[in-house]
Every structure is written in structure tokens, then in C-alpha cells.
Amino acid sequence: MDITSTTAAGPPGPAAPAGRAKAATRAGDRVFLALSRGSGILLLVIMAAIAVFLTVRAASALSHDHGNFFTTFEWNANATPPVFGIAVLAFGTIVSSLIAMLIAVPVAIGVALFISHYAPRRIAAPVAYVIDLLAAVPSIVYGLWGALFLVPHLGGFYSWLDDYFGWTGVLAYHDGAARSLFTIGILLAIMILPIVTSVSREVFLQAPKMHEEAALALGATRWEVIRMSVLPFGRSGVISASMLGLGRALGETMAVATVLSPSFVINKSLLDPGGGTFAQNIASSFKESGDIGKDALIASGLVLFVLTLLVNGAARLIIARRKEYSE
Amino acid sequence: MSDVTMEQPQVADRAPQPRSSLRQPRLPRWAPPAVAITAAAVGVAIGLGAGLSSRIQWGLIAALLFVLGMYGLAARVEGRRQAKDRLATSLVWVCFLIAVVPLLSLAWETVGRGSKVLDGSFLSHSMSGVLTIQPGGGVYHAIIGTLEQVGIATAIAAPVGLLTAIYLVEYGRGRLAKVVTFFVDVMTGVPSIVAGLFVLSFWILMLDFGYSGFAGSMALAILMMPVVVRSTEEMLKLVPNELREASLALGVPKWRTILKVVLPTAIGGIATGVTLAVARIAGETAPIVLLVFGSQVINNNPFDGAQSSLPYYIYEQWAAGNEASYDRAWAAALVLIAFVMILNLVARGIARWKAPKHGR
Numbered sequence: 001m002d003i004t005s006t007t008a009a010g011p012p013g014p015a016a017p018a019g020r021a022k023a024a025t026r027a028g029d030r031v032f033l034a035l036s037r038g039s040g041i042l043l044l045v046i047m048a049a050i051a052v053f054l055t056v057r058a059a060s061a062l063s064h065d066h067g068n069f070f071t072t073f074e075w076n077a078n079a080t081p082p083v084f085g086i087a088v089l090a091f092g093t094i095v096s097s098l099i100a101m102l103i104a105v106p107v108a109i110g111v112a113l114f115i116s117h118y119a120p121r122r123i124a125a126p127v128a129y130v131i132d133l134l135a136a137v138p139s140i141v142y143g144l145w146g147a148l149f150l151v152p153h154l155g156g157f158y159s160w161l162d163d164y165f166g167w168t169g170v171l172a173y174h175d176g177a178a179r180s181l182f183t184i185g186i187l188l189a190i191m192i193l194p195i196v197t198s199v200s201r202e203v204f205l206q207a208p209k210m211h212e213e214a215a216l217a218l219g220a221t222r223w224e225v226i227r228m229s230v231l232p233f234g235r236s237g238v239i240s241a242s243m244l245g246l247g248r249a250l251g252e253t254m255a256v257a258t259v260l261s262p263s264f265v266i267n268k269s270l271l272d273p274g275g276g277t278f279a280q281n282i283a284s285s286f287k288e289s290g291d292i293g294k295d296a297l298i299a300s301g302l303v304l305f306v307l308t309l310l311v312n313g314a315a316r317l318i319i320a321r322r323k324e325y326s327e
Numbered sequence: 328m329s330d331v332t333m334e335q336p337q338v339a340d341r342a343p344q345p346r347s348s349l350r351q352p353r354l355p356r357w358a359p360p361a362v363a364i365t366a367a368a369v370g371v372a373i374g375l376g377a378g379l380s381s382r383i384q385w386g387l388i389a390a391l392l393f394v395l396g397m398y399g400l401a402a403r404v405e406g407r408r409q410a411k412d413r414l415a416t417s418l419v420w421v422c423f424l425i426a427v428v429p430l431l432s433l434a435w436e437t438v439g440r441g442s443k444v445l446d447g448s449f450l451s452h453s454m455s456g457v458l459t460i461q462p463g464g465g466v467y468h469a470i471i472g473t474l475e476q477v478g479i480a481t482a483i484a485a486p487v488g489l490l491t492a493i494y495l496v497e498y499g500r501g502r503l504a505k506v507v508t509f510f511v512d513v514m515t516g517v518p519s520i521v522a523g524l525f526v527l528s529f530w531i532l533m534l535d536f537g538y539s540g541f542a543g544s545m546a547l548a549i550l551m552m553p554v555v556v557r558s559t560e561e562m563l564k565l566v567p568n569e570l571r572e573a574s575l576a577l578g579v580p581k582w583r584t585i586l587k588v589v590l591p592t593a594i595g596g597i598a599t600g601v602t603l604a605v606a607r608i609a610g611e612t613a614p615i616v617l618l619v620f621g622s623q624v625i626n627n628n629p630f631d632g633a634q635s636s637l638p639y640y641i642y643e644q645w646a647a648g649n650e651a652s653y654d655r656a657w658a659a660a661l662v663l664i665a666f667v668m669i670l671n672l673v674a675r676g677i678a679r680w681k682a683p684k685h686g687r
Contacts (some may be wrong), residue, residue, distance in 0.1 A: 040507040110419045
């Protein structure tokens with residue numbers, strides 16, 4: 001990247017020809033630089049515009065809200081007077097995403113290690129390819145599968161969980177359809193697994209071979225090699241991969257909208273149907289919304305936007321702090 | 328890394344007879360598969376015996392038995408360090424199986440149920456005049472919508488993304504590049520529904536345009552840009568600096584170096600990245616729900632009036648909630664997956680065809 005600076009820092013001899021070449025090509029370079037920098041600035045403008053437009057609309061919605069936007073447990077934005085609040089949505093979004101992370105990240109690390117270090121080479125390449133393909137399966141297809149296949153198959157498992165862990169309250173289950181936050185969590189875990197896996201795998205594959213071979217030469221077992229040279233190297237990559245997955249889980253719309261049976265209550269039990277997420281609520285209630293209703297949905301979208309901003313910002317900070325491991 | 332070099336010699340020093348530490352008893356090669364088969368059999372037996380209705384539990388029990396069995400066996404025969412290694416290995420294999428099962432099931436269900444109504448007439452007819460509870464109808468209008476919306480989005484997002492990546496890799500130093508990098512990361516995390524809401528508030532609520540395929544394309548383009556930037560950036564970074572230096576040393580201006588040396592070297596990866604980004608946005612439903620509004624009839628004009636799209640069609644047919652519409656939803660899902668997979672294969676093909684002859 002630092003081509004010009006390295007040439008400038010080199011021996012002083014070739015300075016004159018470099019200067020002449022620069023003068024001859026300045027016009028083309030300038031146009032190209034302007035174009036590429038312009039695109040970068042365009043991205044910034046879009047991001048700023050998203051924030052501004054959502055905020056303006058949200059402000060107009062909040063001025064009509066007769067409830068407390070953060071603590072009201074209902075969503076009647078089209079009623080007169082409009083009353084809506086995001087408490088239930090925030091709870092559902094965060095809980096389902098956390099469940100997804102708890103399931104997906106360990107499994108994804110396992111699969112990534114399987115591909116990068118454990119699988120026989122003849123299996124590893126096809127498996128990696130299949131996982132990459134699955135990252136491209138559209139969320140609506142996962143939603144369809146979740147609603148028509150996963151939900152009917154989880155009932156038995158949930159009753160079993162209820163038998164043994166029902167006393168916790170969190171894992172109680174009352175024999176409804178399994179269209180609950182926990183099911184959403186499982187489905188989201190399946191959905192974010194490919195992306196977390198493929199990013200982690202890339203990082204694990206980049207771990208310095210010399211370190212691994214050194215450890216092996218000293219008699220370390222395969223697990224010790226991984227624990228001492230691969231995992232420390234890959235940690236920041238795994239964190240960024242997880243954050244990528246978390247961002248997807250937080251904003252996932254269609255899979256949640258198809259599987260969840262929404263209601264504006266916070267259930268103590270995660271296995272029972274009910275609850276909602278930001279994105280699901282927007283998609284499900286958009287078509288019945290009037291002007292204030294749409295603004296209210298945009299306000300909840302703004303909260304989701306800020307939430308994903310925070311997650312991404314946190315991920316960036318963690319990666320920046322851990323960077324000494326990988327460089 | 329220092330742990331490695333520090334710890335291992337000590338272990339070697341501590342061992343009084345090097346011969347015994349080198350020639351520990353090992354489990355035979357057939358032990359892991361044997362334990363796996365036993366665990367699976369016992370898992371099924373327990374599942375049947377206890378009358379557990381859900382296959383998920385059978386699998387979990389078998390997995391648990393396998394992991395514990397391997398650990399116990401290795402701890403007895405091979406010692407603690409080897410047992411830990413076996414534990415990690417079996418956990419990794421179990422993770423792999425856990426990951427593969429739902430994905431196989433997804434593929435199986437989609438192909439199995441989707442092929443039921445998928446035929447020529449399904450692909451060449453719209454839902455015009457077909458009630459949702461009737462069998463028949465098709466996805467033609469949705470395919471048209473998807474192709475147009477995704478095409479427009481790509482036409483907007485690919486050049487912008489490509490140029491931004493070039494800026495970041497080839498020119499970017501300074502504060503602007505840092506800010507752009509940061510916001511590309513942030514933009515990657517923007518949920519599709521938020522992009523949809525943005526275009527809704529800007530294009531439809533403020534500028535007062537109607538619902539149209541183009542509105543959807545704008546939201547899709549917003550989602551696609553950061554993906555293109557990221558993948559292109561990675562590919563450009565892989566281009567060896569020696570190539571750039573050689574070209575610059577011959578007096579080639581920088582922009583020509585980028586166009587003639589850097590981009591051709593990375594073109595396989597870039598094309599792959601763009602194609603994968605296309606595949607990703609082709610399945611986006613949320614912005615379509617907000618911006619394109621869905622339609623039962625063929626609308627060839629993406630700039631005027633509601634359209635449909637494949638993912639939206641699936642959602643619509645699922646929401647209708649009866650057998651005929653479920654069949655159509657699965658068939659459309661199969662079409663959509665086939666579309667996405669073909670794009671992926673194309674990407675693969677480009678990558679292989681354009682790969683530099685003297686790769687790493």
C-alpha cells in the first residue's frame with residue numbers, strides 16, 4: 001500500500017525520474033482518485049442520511065406517542081391516541097440473539113477447526129464449499145423451513161426440557177406450537193453458523209504454520225497446538241466473526257416473522273410462544289400501518305439501527321485492542 | 328507463543344525415561360469410529376426405550392455418549408494429555424455433525440417438497456387470477472421482479488463498492504480512509520429492514536414516489552455496497568506489492584497500474600465477491616415488503632408500480648397458510664436457492680478461470 005512512501009524513502013538517486021513520471025500522469029491519476037474517493041464519501045453520506053432520516057421520522061412519531069416509548073408494553077400506533085413502546089421488542093430481540101450466539105459460536109468454532117485442522121483433506125474442501133454455499137441460502141427459506149419443519153419437530157424436545165428444567169421457569173413449556181423466542185434463537189443460530197464459520201476458518205487457516213510446526217516438533221498434541229498457536233492468533237477474527245453473526249441475528253426479519261407467533265407480552269418462559277423482535281414487528285405490522293404507525297415503526301427501526309451500531313462499534317474496539325496478537 | 332517453547336522442554340526434562348514417554352500405548356485407529364457407532368446405537372436404544380419422541384434428543388444423547396466415551400477410553404489407555412486431545416477432536420467432530428444435520432435437512436426438505444409443483448408452467452405463469460387456496464399459478468412475475476431489482480441494485484452498488492475498495496487499498500491513508508473503513512464495517516451490520524425503512528422514509532414518505540421495484544433496488548444496493556467493498560478490499564490486498572512496484576518502476580502511472588495490473592490480478596476474486604453479494608441480496612425479503620409491496624400480476628416496469636420478487640413470493644405464499652400455497656412456497660424456495668447456487672457456481676467458475684497462473 002505504501003508504494004509511494006517506500007520509493008520516496010529509498011535511495012535518493014531515482015528521485016528525478018519519479019518526479020517526471022508524476023507530472024506526466026497527473027490528470028489521469030487525479031480523475032481516478034476523485035472517482036474512488038467520491039465513492040468512499042458517498043458511502044459516508046448514505047450512512048449519515050440513514051441516521052438523519054430515521055431520526056426525523058422517529059421524532060415525529062415520538063411526539064404523537066401517548067405511552068412511554070421505552071417502557072410501554074403495547075403497540076397500538078394506529079389507535080387514537082397512539083400508544084406504543086419497545087420494551088417487548090427490545091427484550092425479544094436481545095434474548096433471541098443471545099440464544100443464537102450461545103449456540104452458534106461454539107459450534108462454529110468447532111466446525112471452523114474441523115475444516116482447518118481436523119478433517120481429512122479430501123473432506124475439508126467440499127465441506128468448506130458447502131458451508132460457503134449455505135451462507136448464501138436466503139433467510140426467507142430458513143424461515144419457511146423453520147415454520148414448516150423445525151417448529152413441529154421441537155415440541156417433543158421442549159416437553160422433555162420442561163420435564164427436567166421446567167422448575168427454572170425460563171424453560172417451562174405449556175404444549176403450544178413451539179413458535180417461541182427459543183425456537184427463533186435456534187433458527188438464528190443455524191442461520192448465522194455459516195458466516196461465523198467461514199470467517200473463523202479463514203482466520204484459523206492463516207495462523208502461522210511455523211508456530212504450529214514448532215509446537216508439534218516439541219511434542220504437543222493437536223489440541224495443544226490449536227490452543228497455544230491457533231486460537232490466540234485467531235481470537236480477534238473469531239470475535240469479529242461472532243459480531244458479524246450477532247449483527248445478522250439482531251436484524252434478521254423474515255425468518256423471525258415466519259416462525260414467531262408474536263404477542264406484546266414478556267413471557268417468563270422462553271419456550272412458550274409470544275414476544276416479538278424489532279425487525280419482525282416492522283415486517284408484520286407494516287401493511288396495516290397508517291402514517292403515524294409507519295413513523296412509529298421507523299422509530300423502532302432507529303433503535304435497532306443504534307443497537308447494531310453499538311454492537312459493531314464494540315466489535316471494532318475489541319479487535320483493535322487484540323490486534324497485537326495477530327500482527 | 329512463548330508458552331510453547333517454555334512448557335515443552337520441561338515436560339521432556341521431567342520424564343525420567345524418554346522411551347516410555349515416546350512409546351505410550353495408543354488407541355487403535357478404529358477406536359473412534361467404533362465408539363461413535365456404539366454411541367449412536369446406545370443413543371437410539373435409549374431413545375426407543377425411554378420413548379423419547381424427538382429425534383433431536385436421540386442425537387444429543389448419542390453425541391454426549393460419544394464424547395464422554397472417547398474421553399474415558401483415552402484417559403485410561405493413553406494418559407491425560409492425549410485424553411484432552413481426544414476430547415477436543417471428538418467435540419470438533421460433534422460440532423461438525425450438529426452443523427451439518429439442520430443444513431442437510433433444509434436442503435432435503437426444500438428439494439423434496441419443492442419439486443412437487445415445480446414444472447414449466449410454474450416457471451412461466453404468474454398468480455394472476457389464481458386464488459391462494461387453488462393449486463396452480465406460478466412465479467414468473469416474481470422471477471421478473473427479482474431479476475430487475477437485483478440487476479438495478481448491482482448496477483448501482485458494484486461500481487461504487489469497487490471504487491471505494493480501490494480507494495481504501497490503493498490510496499487510503501489519512502483520516503478519511505479510516506472513517507470510510509469504519510463505516511463500511513458499520514454498514515455491513517445495517518439490518519436489511521433498516522435499509523428498507525431508510526428508503527421508505529426518504530423515497531416514499533418524503534419525495535412521495537410510489538411503491539416500485541426501483542425503491543427496493545435502492546435498499547438492496549445499500550445492503551450490497553459494503554459487501555462488495557469488503558470482498559474487493561480483501562482481494563486487492565492479496566495482490567503482491569511487487570507487482571505494483573514493478574509496474575510503477577517501469578514508469579506506468581498509478582491509475583493505469585491499478586487498472587492494468589492490480590485489477591486483472593484480482594479480478595477472479597472480485598468477480599467472485601460481487602457475485603456472492605448478488606446472491607446475498609437476491610434473497611432479501613424485508614426491504615421488498617416495505618418498498619415493492621408485492622403483486623400478483625406481471626409488471627415488467629421496475630420504475631412504476633408494485634412488483635413481486637421470489638423471496639417476497641415465498642413469504643406471501645407461506646402467509647396464505649394452506650397446502651396449495653405451501654407447495655408453491657417450497658417450489659419458489661427451490662427456484663430461489665437454485666438461482667443463488669447457480670450464481671455461486673458462476674462465481675466459482677470465474678475465480679478458477681481468472682485465477683493467476685502463478686498463484687501462491
